[in-house]
Amino acid sequence: GDSVTQMEGPVTLSEEAFLTINCTYTATGYPSLFWYVQYPGEGLQLLLKATKADDKGSNKGFEATYRKETTSFHLEKGSVQVSDSAVYFCALRKVYNQGGKLIFGQGTELSVKP
């Protein structure tokens, strides 16, 4: 079945370090891919998305490129801040006739130290 695999955390970085969180997927067809972020005590926020191969999603300095040949959607940011500390979820969307279903990876906790 369809699935998403993320690198395990926690990931601890110093402020201004480069961030990569790996995400690979297994899916039939052409899923859409998403990164969601969850700050402590909050719900999930959509960070970025890509709907087809070679699309690059970007938001708030974060980027991810939909790579069909490697079935990957790695999240990157050039210079992290303490405020980026959160849990990051990679997800793919399965499409049903009556509504989409998100399949999430296990989440990667990021901690950024000053």
Add this chain to the structure above:
Amino acid sequence: DTEVTQTPKHLVMGMTNKKSLKCEQHMGHRAMYWYKQKAKKPPELMFVYSYEKLSINESVPSRFSPECPNSSLLNLHLHALQPEDSALYLCASSQVGTSGSSYEQYFGPGTRLTVT
């Protein structure tokens, strides 16, 4: 406005209580979702409503009863819950395309439920 609101923010209930969680969105979305999230885990889908009709039930126990009274509101009625049902309950909404494909989901802040 991409806001989904949920009430209450926190809820503590005994195993014999009946309570309800509420979710509201005003984005014109016609698909709404309930998820359950345990600590340090990804959300798990419970129910999907599309055009106010239940379209997906992920084999959720009957002590959870969803209701979609109109296109903006989604309720989750709780009865005779178990301590293991303690979790963060998230509501989400999305558009539904004319072909049936859906768009990105927007999540509410969640209700933190504790069953004693």
